[in-house]
Amino acid sequence: MKILHDVFPAFVGVAPADLVATVQELQSAPITAGAYQLTKSRIVITDEVVTIAIDGNEGPMIVFRERYTEFHKSNVKTEDSYIITETGKMLAYKKDENCGCGSRLRSWNPYRHVYSSQDPTEEKE
Secondary structure, three states: OOEEEEEEEEEEEEEOOOOOOOHHHHHOOOOOOOOEEEEEEEEEEEOOEEEEEEEEOOEEEEEEEEEEEEEEOOOOOOOOEEEEEOOOOEEEEEEOOOOOOOOOOOOOOOOOOOOOOOOOOOOOO
């Protein structure tokens, strides 16, 4: 698994597959009817899936995970990056200007595993 982009805090706009919206419409306010906005979230794009998490009452919680067909990463702070999923949903996102202070997403490990190797000089018991 290769991490392509990991943004926190992120401002994310999500449009369902049946909604015809442009990236500009997803980033405008008020948001296009039928679409959703997530603030103070974390978005992680790997070479296979996009994952979005928010800080829920019980800690970080994954609210969206799906495979994607198209990914455009913007290198300009004022431009949104965007993703189109296999089911046709469109996600537009950018780094939120807020700091995300106090959020448990800052230290959350979205990759679920921390890999380590066993010391070959140690004997197994």
